[in-house]
Amino acid sequence: GENVEQHPSTLSVQEGDSAVIKCTYSDSASNYFPWYKQELGKRPQLIIDIRSNVGEKKDQRIAVTLNKTAKHFSLHITETQPEDSAVYFCAASDNQGGKLIFGQGTELSVKP
Amino acid sequence: DAGVIQSPRHEVTEMGQEVTLRCKPISGHDYLFWYRQTMMRGLELLIYFNNNVPIDDSGMPEDRFSAKMPNASFSTLKIQPSEPRDSAVYFCASSYTGGATDTQYFGPGTRLTVL
Numbered sequence: 001g002e003n004v005e006q007h008p009s010t011l012s013v014q015e016g017d018s019a020v021i022k023c024t025y026s027d028s029a030s031n032y033f034p035w036y037k038q039e040l041g042k043r044p045q046l047i048i049d050i051r052s053n054v055g056e057k058k059d060q061r062i063a064v065t066l067n068k069t070a071k072h073f074s075l076h077i078t079e080t081q082p083e084d085s086a087v088y089f090c091a092a093s094d095n096q097g098g099k100l101i102f103g104q105g106t107e108l109s110v111k112p
Numbered sequence: 113d114a115g116v117i118q119s120p121r122h123e124v125t126e127m128g129q130e131v132t133l134r135c136k137p138i139s140g141h142d143y144l145f146w147y148r149q150t151m152m153r154g155l156e157l158l159i160y161f162n163n164n165v166p167i168d169d170s171g172m173p174e175d176r177f178s179a180k181m182p183n184a185s186f187s188t189l190k191i192q193p194s195e196p197r198d199s200a201v202y203f204c205a206s207s208y209t210g211g212a213t214d215t216q217y218f219g220p221g222t223r224l225t226v227l
Contacts, residue, residue: 032214036218043218043220043221098207099145101157102155104154105155
């Protein structure tokens with residue numbers, strides 16, 4: 001089955017800097033890659049996703065890139081703000097109809 | 113839509129007691145997922161249903177855990193008997209795979225503490 005590895009586990013940046021979180025997956029048949037943000041004590045919420053027929057997707061300060069050959073995808077946050085501080089999870093579709101395999105999470109801290 | 117609804121939001125119980133967690137998915141969604149989140153193990157998929165039928169329960173830790181989905185708008189996760197190591201946040205999520213994406217929408221979670 002699918003396995004998703006996420007790095008780093010913690011990331012600390014200064015406000016205004018960029019943050020990059022990377023994930024690798026094992027199943028070449030996976031075709032859907034969402035990113036979730038989870039604030040302390042809250043539920044995970046989707047912030048951006050990408051399908052395998054697209055190499056990059058952008059939404060304001062957030063972008064995701066996908067390299068299908070290397071089987072890795074990344075989340076890029078530019079001009080970070082303190083409210084970006086949260087745990088971020090990547091995930092990959094196991095191609096079994098709706099099932100997602102999540103990475104271990106990255107705790108992002110943005111220092112003012 | 114109110115989103116995914118879970119109850120209770122918090123549950124404190126004693127070891128050996130039965131615990132039942134409840135979930136109402138978003139109307140029209142055909143998949144329902146139960147996750148457990150702990151610091152040590154992260155976000156784990158326990159079981160998921162498609163059109164009320166359990167598809168994959170390989171993540172259920174042991175026989176003390178069981179889940180049902182009697183209809184499209186209700187699911188339960190039961191732990192009997194509960195143990196302190198079951199303390200975690202349990203999330204329910206639902207998705208609609210007939211749309212453009214397989215986005216899973218999470219409920220607010222149930223924080224379970226077993227003493």
